[in-house]
Amino acid sequence: MGAQLVIAVYRPKEGGEERLRELLAGHVPALRELGLATDRPVVLMKTLDGSTWLEVFEWADEQAAHKAHEDPAVQAIWGPMM
Numbered sequence: 001m002g003a004q005l006v007i008a009v010y011r012p013k014e015g016g017e018e019r020l021r022e023l024l025a026g027h028v029p030a031l032r033e034l035g036l037a038t039d040r041p042v043v044l045m046k047t048l049d050g051s052t053w054l055e056v057f058e059w060a061d062e063q064a065a066h067k068a069h070e071d072p073a074v075q076a077i078w079g080p081m082m
Contacts, residue, residue, distance in 0.1 A: 003038050003058045004065075010053040010081065020053065023081050028057045030077055036064040 012020040024044060031037035036059065043056040059065055068074040 002062075003040075003060060004062055005040075005058050006056065006065075008055045008057075010055065011051060012053070017050070020081070023077060024053070024055060027055070027077055027081075030073060031057070031064075031068065034068075034071060034073065036060055036068050036071075036074070 010020055010024075028037050028042045032039065038058040038060055040058040043054075045054045045056075046052070047054075068078075
């Protein structure tokens with residue numbers, strides 16, 4: 001199987017929206033540098049009430065998500081997202 005489309009959902013804590021935006025700006029570029037995400041354009045959406053963000057991107061292959069969970073550079077981004 002090839003690339004896999006992902007829809008990630010984020011709900012920033014109160015006052016954390018700007019920090020989340022900063023993290024999201026570097027998220028998929030970092031994944032791409034590691035060969036984990038494709039060059040498919042990222043779609044970033046926010047709900048009308050601003051409480052939820054959706055990020056749509058594409059993993060490079062079916063193993064990419066597993067590799068991302070083991071990569072310290074990715075964990076350095078994902079940690080603050082939690």
